[in-house]
Amino acid sequence: MARGLRPHRHDVYIAVGGLLGGLALLGIGLHTRARHAPASVLDQDWAVAVPLLVTAGCELLRRTRPGPALLVGTAAVVADLPTRGSLATVVMFTDLVYAAVLYGPPAFARRLPWITGLFTVIGTVVPLVVWRTPQAFLLGVGVALVSLVPAATGWVVRNHRDTAVAERLRAEQTALLADMDRAQAVVAERARVARELHDMIANHMSAIAIHSTAALSLDDPETSRQALTVIRENSVEGLAEMRRLIGILRDSGDERAPAAAPTLDGLEALAETARGNGLEVMLDARHGEVPTPVELAAYRIVQESLTxxxxxxxxxxxxxxLARRDGALEVAVTSPYGHRGGPRAPGSGAGLVGMRERAALLGGAFAAGPEGAVWTVRATLPLGDGEGDPA
Incomplete structure (x- = not known):
């Protein structure tokens, strides 16, 4: 709603057009009422021109000051009643009523149609009661055409305009939410890929780093040969894991594309690989059937713990x-904690972050740290109904 003092360009056109039209009607002697008998000063052209000029001036404010413009315009129409009248004055007054509803404050716009309706009823009933002639009904029709009809029209147009604005804002909000969802989906997917890449490759890279360090540090051909064997095995397995991950990321639509979906049935193979890398692993898996998201999270947590x-x-x-207890799958991995004499691979801490994220995505709990002489990793993964994707 415009609130400046400068009239809108279209309002200037309406005011000028109404004034010129009214002056043209005045010039050809076309009026809405006959002369008084006997002749009166109100029959003069200037008496008709003054309300016309005032109403045209109010049209300049129809958009910027609709309330005051309607008030002054109403006074001008009342002043026009004793004169011979101008059709242009009445037409411009109806536009002031319409503009007051369309551009006025919401409370004023809601009340004005009821006020004009009340005046229409009064303008219909009172003349019928006083004059007791059917022609008196025409006065009510005139009041309705001048006040109620433009007010009702303005209310309908305003409702359509407000509805269009609300729909546009709703569409903008929907688009903004969609953009936010897309951004969050991209971030979540990047985090998922980062976890998968770390969990799938870090184990093999760590074994390669440790055994290559041992091969370079020890001047023993047999030890170097064993280390190189382990390095080759982990290189081949790491390459296979990488290919499976690429198969997930490639949107080829090929049903033969490889997919990495480790299950808890593969824990024994995982433990065996760890034993081949030099760890002494004891596996106790009593988990039974668990939902797929929980199964994948538990597998990755064990894999990262072994790494x-x-x-x-x-x-x-x-x-x-691994054991089921109180509606959750509990995972515990313990390893000796203390000084390590042999070569070791550097760590970034991303593994602990990834394990904690996997447990949090399932609404579970995760803890890792020293407990006396052992390092313990504990995760509690609610079984629930299997919803959610920890990957």
Whole structure:
């Protein structure tokens, strides 16, 4: 709603057009009422021109000051009644009523149609009661055409305009929410890929780093040969894991594309690989059937825990235990904690972050840290109904 003092360009056109039209009607002697008998000063052209001029001036304010413009315009129409009258004055007054509803404050716009309706009823009933002639009904019709009809029209147009504005804002909000959802989906997907890449490749890279360091540090052909064998095995397995991850990311639509979907049935193979890398692993898996998201999260947590044990654990036994308890799958991995004499691979801490994220996405709990002489990783993964994707 415009609130400046400068009239809108279209309002100037309306005011000028109404004034010129009224002056033209006045010039050809076309009026809405006959002369008084006997002749009166109100029959003069200037008496008709003054309300016309005032109403035209009010049209300049129809958009910027609709309330005051309607008030002054009403006074001008009342002043026009004793004169011979001008059709242009009445037409411009109806436009002032319409503009007051369309551009006025909401409360004023809601009340004005009721006020004009009340005046229409009064203008119909009172003449019928006083004059007791059917022609008196025409006065009510005239009041309705001048006040109620433009007010009702303005209310309908305003409702359509407000509805269009609300729909446009709703569409903009929907588009903004869609953009936010897309951005969050991209971030979540990047985090998922980062976790998968770390969990799938870090174990093999750590084994390669440790055994290559041993091969370079020890001047023993047999030890170097064993280390190179382990390095080759982990290189081949890491390459296969990478190919499976690329198969997930490639949107080829090929049903033969490889997919990485490890299950808890593969824990024994995972433990065997860790044993081949030099760890002493004891596996105790009593989990039964669990939802797929929980299964994947548990597998990745065990995999990362074994990787960390390979990089940081002191010599000794590493235990892996999985058990269902109180509607959740509990995962516990312990490894000797203390000084490690052999070569070790550097760690970035991303593994602990990834394990914590996987547990949090399922609404579970995660903790990792030293407990006496052992390093313990514990995760509680609610079984629920299997909803959510920890990957």
């Amino acid at each position: 960390n044990a390979l990089k940081h654990a002191a010599p000794g036994r590493v235990t892996v235990a």
